[in-house]
Amino acid sequence: MSNPERWIVGITGASGAIYGVRLVQSLLAAGHFVHLLISDAGWRVLKEELDWQVTRRQEAIKEAFGDAAERIQYHPIQDIGASIASGSFRVKGMIIMPCSMGTLSAIAHGTSDNLMARAADVMIKEGRPLVLVPRETPMHAIHLENMLKLSRLGVKIVPAMPAFYYRPQTLDDIVNFLVGKVLDSLDIDHQLFTRWGEPNEHSVESTDEYDTNRPN
Structure with a gap:
């Protein structure tokens, strides 16, 4: 890609750090x-779930992504003066x-009390795509009301x-599916999972035992 697109990826303390890593x-x-x-x-979840050595954060990122880490700009969460804090x-x-x-x-x-929230706020105010992948269960009314509020603003909740x-x-298949759904929502090409209707070794002919409605 001659002119690579720039994307912001945030990883929070919700369980499922592997999702964010696979997305990157x-x-x-x-x-x-x-x-x-x-x-x-x-960072704590990355340590607990993926054994990242989080005391040396830049080194941990380079170890996780190898040479491709040259195309990563890591921003400390409290750096509210970072480039991505501005809509310009x-x-x-x-x-x-x-x-x-x-x-x-x-x-x-x-x-907007840290760079994560500020960068997301910028996406909303500038009308740029913002995708949130909540990983929580069960959800109470406040969680649902917050998601509804954001959805009405055009934020995609996946x-x-x-x-x-x-x-x-x-497990990789499941992780890849979720990451693929996020990429689909942003119209980014990928080959992370086999789509419904595409030939694959697990395909079965439709019978009365199977629902022929297209899955989501």
Whole structure:
């Protein structure tokens, strides 16, 4: 890609850090440039779930993404003077994956008290794509009201809900499906999962046993 697109990716303290890591890997593999934000709680989850050595954060990012890390700009979460804090800095959009309910609430209420929330606020005010991937269950009324408020503002809410019609065999299959759904919502090409209706080794002919409605 001669002119790589710039995307912001946020990783918060919600469980499911692998989703955000796989998303960054996919964007880099497609030739894009990533502005990476990780909350303090997000760093803890990366350590707990993926064994990242979080005391040396830049080194941890380079180790995770290899040579492609040259196309990552990491921003400390408290750097409210960073480029992505301004609407005049051009990016294609932003994804927070996974998105904690605390971060989702901050965005819904426009608090902008750190760079994650501020960058998301910029996406909304500039009319740029913003995708949030909440990973929480069960959800109470405040969670749902905040998501409804953001959805009405044009924010895409993509809950971390795996599908099974494509017959996933591994945890990677499930992770790739969720990341692929996010990329689909942003019209970014990928080959992370087999789509409904595409030939695959698990396909079955329609019978009375199977619902022929197209899955989501």
